[in-house]
Amino acid sequence: MNAAVPSSSTPAASSAGGHRRAGPLNAGRITIWALFALALIVAPYVFTSSLALTMLSQIGYLIIICLSYNILLGQGGMLSFGHAVYTGLGSFITIHAMNMAGKGELPIPLVLMPVVGGLAGAFFAIVLGFVTTKKSGTTFAMITLGIGELVASMALMFPEFFGGEGGITTDRVYGQGFMGITFGPAIQVYYLIAVYCFVCTALMFAFTGTPLGRILNAVRDNPERVEFIGYNTQRVRYFAFIISGFFAGVGGALAAINFEIVTGADSVSIMRSGSYLLFTFLGGAGFFFGPIIGAVLLVFASVLLSELSKAWLLYLGLVFLLM
Template sequence: MIRRLLSGDPPRSTVLAVLLVLIVAALAAAPFLFPGPKSLAVAAKILVFVILVASYDLLLGYTGIVSFAHTMFFGIGAYGVAIASVRLEPGWTAVFSGVAGGLAVSLAFALLIGLASLRVRAIFYAMITLAVAAAFQTLVSQLSDLTGGEDGLNFKVPQMLRPAFRPLSEPLFGVTIDGRIITYYLIAAVSVVLFLMLLRIVNSPFGRVLQAIRENPFRAEAIGYRTVLYRSLSNLLAAAFATLAGAMYALWLRYNGPDTSLSFEIMLNILLMLVIGGMGTMYGAVVGASLFVFAQSYLQDGLHVIHDAVADVAPLALLFEPDRWLLWLGILFVVSVYYFPSGIAGQLRERARGR
């Protein structure tokens, strides 16, 4: 049953399986194990970025397409929900209309970019997508009447997703169930479904063709596969999943702006998460997103504790200064790449296959 649910592609490594179970269990019980707004926000961000990174893995890890426009589709999904919720009566109709509109715009952009650019060499395609993403971010900032410009858009969500909504009069396991908890579990349920869909796609005959194109596009073309068509379909699918991730993120934040979903920093973070987790594994998205978002959110707090403990030792206190958390994040990334050159999930699967 579990094997069928995982589309015939289990983790294949006991260590990886245990790590995935621990991550899933922690995310499933996060509102009760780690009560508090910050921990819940971190868990929700992990869920969203698992889907965002997994969708980029479909593009880069399985098809071999290097694109810097992935955050554009993420932002389109977020802006779709935000604009619809502002322009229409706040409710589920606005949310679904925003998601549908975001998907339509994303697929149109992905199709145009794919048909116009996928025949060129990889480096030129990457530069084209970078230029398109930068132009789109500038356009969004200038269309202030529609997008709110640099200030972004604040909007209302459906009644049952608002913090004031209380379906239960008494706390459950010591936690008050409100609209934020419901929103979190809604995002969790959608993320599980989307991840299983991506896992099914990459393990289907279509996914096998994508991997063949990644390994040798000329050979794939020679045996009869239209590589441009398959690469375009991969581009469309990745854009659709990124759009849905953006819609979930906007629904959680109840806000969206250029820096929230369109910044190039997010694109760099996606690449880091994918490299840390492991490209071409899908499971690497879960591991990479969880570790990176957790470190990004709590590393500075951890350094603050260490800094206070070694405050009397000047060199150590200087080294563990909380403001240097980005330096330590970079060190952790270098160490992870050194010991896991194929990513954590990829390296664990290779070791299990070797044994």
């Protein structure tokens, strides 16, 4: 009986080797977050070209998506091949909501559309995650792969919702502008993405220090011991899956707002999920801020490297093998 007493501290202790956790504010942490906010604010003034602004906007929402994926991979040890399902479905729900709002059928301003996408991502994570998180390890990965392929196939079977191969378009400029902000210019869209990027990053960092975040690290490291002290590991994975789906939906919604179009099967494809996996891993899945580096690398690879060589995917694969 006495052997079980020290084990009550296991979740906190077991997470020490994985991620840096949220803790009390100190000068160093305040400085890091202030520099992060400052970088988001001044970036468009340092990189002034239209291409740079487009890349910065893509980096902003991809940071959210890669960090949300790292809740599964880095913090929970869950290798998912279907994360694009929740970003893509969040994008589709958002773009339909934007079209309805443009017609006056839905009184939701554009600034709240990413929340709509987040709720959509969380909803589909609730529905699909209940089955997915029943298993862990390789079985979990194969289930996510199957669900990803299933949704990708549905994208071609239901053109009314997914728009077929042409996708669905929208106009982000609708309703009354606020203090001259219509979100027509790309710079205004960038700052909308930047605000959500900062807030979502802060919330996901705070999640790592919550009891759920701590026990999720313990489930990753030693699920048998976690069950021994009385926790339901499937429920822990399920709750983390829902939180990950919410932030993935927010990122997908911001992508829909940025491009004003969501394409069909491509948005939920296994290739899209694979890119999130690859660059989250390359950035550093074992460190909270690693996926931010991965998001930057993803944009540079897809925009710049693809312009330099037609065989850029070959070089990318070699880099992944080296890592």
